[in-house]
Amino acid sequence: MSDDPVLFGLYVPPHPHPLLAPDQNKGWGELRAAYDECRRRIEESDADVIIVYSTTWPSIVGHQFQVQPEPEWVHVDDDFHFLGSMPYKFKMDTEFGNAYRDAAESRGLHSRTVSYHGFPIDTGSVVALSLLNPDNRIPACIVSSNMYANRAETIVLGKAARDALKAQGKKAVIVAVSSLSNRMFTKHVEPENDRIHSAKDEEWNRKILEFFEKGRLEDLSQLSRDIHGQIRVQKVVAYKPAWWMAATMGQHNNYDGEVLAYAALHGSGGAVIQLTPSKGSVGDKEFDEDDVEIYRGDRNVLTTGTGDMQASGGVDGPLDEAERPTEEDWDWKNPLEYAEDLYDEYGSTVVSHASGALGVAAGTVIAGPVGGLAGGIVARKKVSKMLNKDGAIIAENAPKAVGAYPHARRVGKLLFISGVGPRNPTDNTIPGGPIEDDKGNPLDYDIEAQTEACIENIRIIMEACDAELDDIIDITTFLVDMKRDFKGYNKVYAKHFEEIQATRTTLAIQALPTPIAVEMKVIAKAP
Amino acid sequence: MIKGEIVLGCLAPHPPHLVYADNPDENEPTSEGGWETLRWGYARLARKLKTIEYDAIVILTPHWQTYIGTHFLGCDSFKSLSVDPIFPNLFRYHYNLKVDVELSEKMCEIAGEAGIITKMMRNPDFRVDYGTITSCHLLNPDWDKPIVTVSSNRNRHYYSVEVMNEQAQALGDACRKAIEESGKRVVLIASHSLSHRHFTTEAPLPEDMSREHIYNHSQYVWDMKVIDLMREGKMQEFIDLMPEFTEQTMAETEGGGLTWMMAAMGMPNYPAEIYGYQSVIGTGNVVACWDPDEETREMVL
Numbered sequence: 001m002s003d004d005p006v007l008f009g010l011y012v013p014p015h016p017h018p019l020l021a022p023d024q025n026k027g028w029g030e031l032r033a034a035y036d037e038c039r040r041r042i043e044e045s046d047a048d049v050i051i052v053y054s055t056t057w058p059s060i061v062g063h064q065f066q067v068q069p070e071p072e073w074v075h076v077d078d079d080f081h082f083l084g085s086m087p088y089k090f091k092m093d094t095e096f097g098n099a100y101r102d103a104a105e106s107r108g109l110h111s112r113t114v115s116y117h118g119f120p121i122d123t124g125s126v127v128a129l130s131l132l133n134p135d136n137r138i139p140a141c142i143v144s145s146n147m148y149a150n151r152a153e154t155i156v157l158g159k160a161a162r163d164a165l166k167a168q169g170k171k172a173v174i175v176a177v178s179s180l181s182n183r184m185f186t187k188h189v190e191p192e193n194d195r196i197h198s199a200k201d202e203e204w205n206r207k208i209l210e211f212f213e214k215g216r217l218e219d220l221s222q223l224s225r226d227i228h229g230q231i232r233v234q235k236v237v238a239y240k241p242a243w244w245m246a247a248t249m250g251q252h253n254n255y256d257g258e259v260l261a262y263a264a265l266h267g268s269g270g271a272v273i274q275l276t277p278s279k280g281s282v283g284d285k286e287f288d289e290d291d292v293e294i295y296r297g298d299r300n301v302l303t304t305g306t307g308d309m310q311a312s313g314g315v316d317g318p319l320d321e322a323e324r325p326t327e328e329d330w331d332w333k334n335p336l337e338y339a340e341d342l343y344d345e346y347g348s349t350v351v352s353h354a355s356g357a358l359g360v361a362a363g364t365v366i367a368g369p370v371g372g373l374a375g376g377i378v379a380r381k382k383v384s385k386m387l388n389k390d391g392a393i394i395a396e397n398a399p400k401a402v403g404a405y406p407h408a409r410r411v412g413k414l415l416f417i418s419g420v421g422p423r424n425p426t427d428n429t430i431p432g433g434p435i436e437d438d439k440g441n442p443l444d445y446d447i448e449a450q451t452e453a454c455i456e457n458i459r460i461i462m463e464a465c466d467a468e469l470d471d472i473i474d475i476t477t478f479l480v481d482m483k484r485d486f487k488g489y490n491k492v493y494a495k496h497f498e499e500i501q502a503t504r505t506t507l508a509i510q511a512l513p514t515p516i517a518v519e520m521k522v523i524a525k526a527p
Numbered sequence: 528m529i530k531g532e533i534v535l536g537c538l539a540p541h542p543p544h545l546v547y548a549d550n551p552d553e554n555e556p557t558s559e560g561g562w563e564t565l566r567w568g569y570a571r572l573a574r575k576l577k578t579i580e581y582d583a584i585v586i587l588t589p590h591w592q593t594y595i596g597t598h599f600l601g602c603d604s605f606k607s608l609s610v611d612p613i614f615p616n617l618f619r620y621h622y623n624l625k626v627d628v629e630l631s632e633k634m635c636e637i638a639g640e641a642g643i644i645t646k647m648m649r650n651p652d653f654r655v656d657y658g659t660i661t662s663c664h665l666l667n668p669d670w671d672k673p674i675v676t677v678s679s680n681r682n683r684h685y686y687s688v689e690v691m692n693e694q695a696q697a698l699g700d701a702c703r704k705a706i707e708e709s710g711k712r713v714v715l716i717a718s719h720s721l722s723h724r725h726f727t728t729e730a731p732l733p734e735d736m737s738r739e740h741i742y743n744h745s746q747y748v749w750d751m752k753v754i755d756l757m758r759e760g761k762m763q764e765f766i767d768l769m770p771e772f773t774e775q776t777m778a779e780t781e782g783g784g785l786t787w788m789m790a791a792m793g794m795p796n797y798p799a800e801i802y803g804y805q806s807v808i809g810t811g812n813v814v815a816c817w818d819p820d821e822e823t824r825e826m827v828l
Contacts, residue, residue: 058612059613060725060727061614061727061729075652076654078591078592079593081598081648081649082646082649085652110728116615116619117608117619119612119615120610120612120654122612185595186594186595186596186685187596188596188644188646233685234684
């Protein structure tokens with residue numbers, strides 16, 4: 001039996017038509033039949049909880065989790081009130097809802113539970129739970145879709161669901177409630193005349209369904225921004241359900257996909273789809289966007305330093321004149337201009353990759369985290385000439401950061417290196433072994449090997465900054481088990497740093513973000 | 528038949544915080560107060576409203592969002608519990624209100640004749656949005672007048688703020704015509720804030736006024752600019768500027784409320800009465816009204 005906490009995932013539409021008017025249109029009836037089939041499959045599963053992420057529950061103050069034990073109301077949709085009322089009484093898994101909230105907070109998300117009589121549960125959640133779990137055989141958890149959340153928050157929200165499931169030892173069926181294309185007709189349409197709003201929406205929907213059928217969920221997640229731009233009316237900042245669903249289901253492409261129904265719902269694309277974890281499918285891909293473990297952003301971006309979207313040199317804008325080195329100093333170009341060069345040379349795909357990396361580096365110094373062709377070009381052509389400038393530095397040969405931070409940052413005559421662990425840059429394995437398995441069971445590991453790898457990673461980053469270990473001034477080391485590991489760590493440390501004589505602090509801490517035993521953070525002289 | 532008229536137009540923001548701070552019997556949560564500048568302004572405007580004879584309140588709210596045209600409340604009364612989906616900790620209000628269905632149908636009919644997509648909302652289980660409840664409670668806490676809620680059509684999401692502005696003006700023209708034909712004296716309410724960038728976290732004590740301030744200075748500058756236009760009676764200029772204001776401040780004006788009201792009132796060129804300005808969770812809010820009667824119009828602030 002699989003140890004995946006998610007038994008299968010469903011993608012279902014939020015509109016009330018399959019619930020209230022399945023007989024009025026052939027497609028609505030087919031969606032209803034597909035819903036009914038999914039209900040049977042859920043009943044036959046071993047699921048302990050149904051987790052619902054509904055795009056029609058927008059929240060603003062973080063993400064919200066419904067934990068009222070038995071919410072009961074008669075719901076009426078704002079637009080489709082003429083189709084009828086939707087009385088409901090659901091059963092919530094309050095224990096899981098609280099655990100999910102805690103897990104989301106642990107991953108850096110602002111989160112809270114709601115438990116109030118009369119709280120307006122949204123149309124999508126009401127429709128999905130009414131059709132998929134009419135007898136409340138399995139308790140549910142409903143989570144909101146934050147209006148302003150983008151990829152990082154949504155990916156982390158999905159991962160938190162897995163955290164909570166693992167912590168409670170529960171199995172879940174997860175449900176993403178969302179349209180495909182969401183452009184509805186803006187006038188009243190008789191049921192028999194319903195159709196997908198446009199040929200373009202239809203073509204995109206078909207493409208998305210093809211991905212689902214092939215089990216390519218992570219690929220869909222990576223395509224989310226394109227989907228949002230092409231067939232989503234801009235009600236919110238991003239098309240998020242694919243992100244949440246992919247993250248909740250483990251971020252890969254190994255699923256058995258089945259499209260049970262697809263039909264128009266007042267012009268939008270409605271589909272009932274099941275994805276079941278599998279060994280087969282098309283295999284993992286090399287993805288474009290960084291993975292995120294912990295959300296470290298601040299949505300009040302307009303008033304904070306490097307995240308200030310409107311400040312000169314901010315993540316979206318070119319550097320202003322005052323920040324630019326003079327032409328006499330070196331052949332300097334704004335990072336965004338490199339993207340234009342790349343476009344001329346290699347076309348839009350390469351540029352979109354490069355631009356993403358440039359954005360990550362906040363419009364400052366880039367050492368090319370993009371990998372592959374584009375990153376290589378950026379690095380070879382210009383990066384070494386840009387290192388004299390203050391700013392963030394991403395070392396392409398170092399282990400990928402586990403959050404929204406650069407490997408290093410130069411400020412004046414100093415280099416600040418982010419905390420570095422022992423992960424192997426090429427395959428993310430941990431030299432000396434991880435300290436625990438996937439279930440949190442402790443494993444034996446080699447602290448000396450981990451410390452060696454840690455120092456090697458520091459050396460790689462220093463090299464990307466045109467510096468070396470000899471330039472290090474101060475070191476802070478974090479150990480998760482001081483009693484066990486200090487001796488081995490100290491031995492390896494002495495081998496590399498005895499002659500350098502940097503100042504040092506060694507701290508015992510409870511945990512690190514990945515299953516490693518040691519992390520080191522350094523300050524060094526800038527070249 | 529006597530020609531109906533609009534006797535007052537109010538810009539009445541609806542942060543649920545104001546009802547929470549007011550501690551009315553109808554609201555379940557209780558507070559230690561807060562946002563007094565706005566609430567005192569509201570109280571003063573409510574007193575003015577008590578001196579005016581009128582038959583009904585017509586309110587356009589951005590929290591009844593419809594994508595298939597503009598909808599109008601079409602049942603005689605609604606009684607239920609309104610819970611704010613964003614701030615359920617602050618707003619759980621038991622309401623019992625009457626609807627002027629005759630006036631509502633008239634507006635729906637004439638707007639339809641003008642080419643606007645319309646629909647009457649006849650489902651008795653429908654829950655009236657919290658924007659309507661908040662603005663109406665603060666302006667008329669006795670609930671002694673029937674209301675009509677007009678939904679906020681969100682074609683802005685399909686087209687642009689400019690198109691939304693044009694459609695809201697057409698709706699305003701149609702509503703004025705319906706009111707005139709109804710023979711009734713009507714108070715209009717545009718229920719929304721000005722700048723609408725808001726904080727995405729909440730203070731442990733929501734009414735902690737030491738934590739309250741406008742989201743940022745640019746929002747404040749925009750708010751003051753448009754309030755100056757209100758004071759100077761330059762509403763056509765403000766409406767012309769509305770798309771840019773809406774884009775720059777993420778304002779709820781995207782729902783068309785103020786544009787609708789100003790169009791219905793013939794784009795007033797007389798000064799608005801300003802009753803108070805204050806931020807709520809970072810958003811900019813002004814309580815203001817336009818009084819067509821020169822004899823009762825006053826300089827408040």
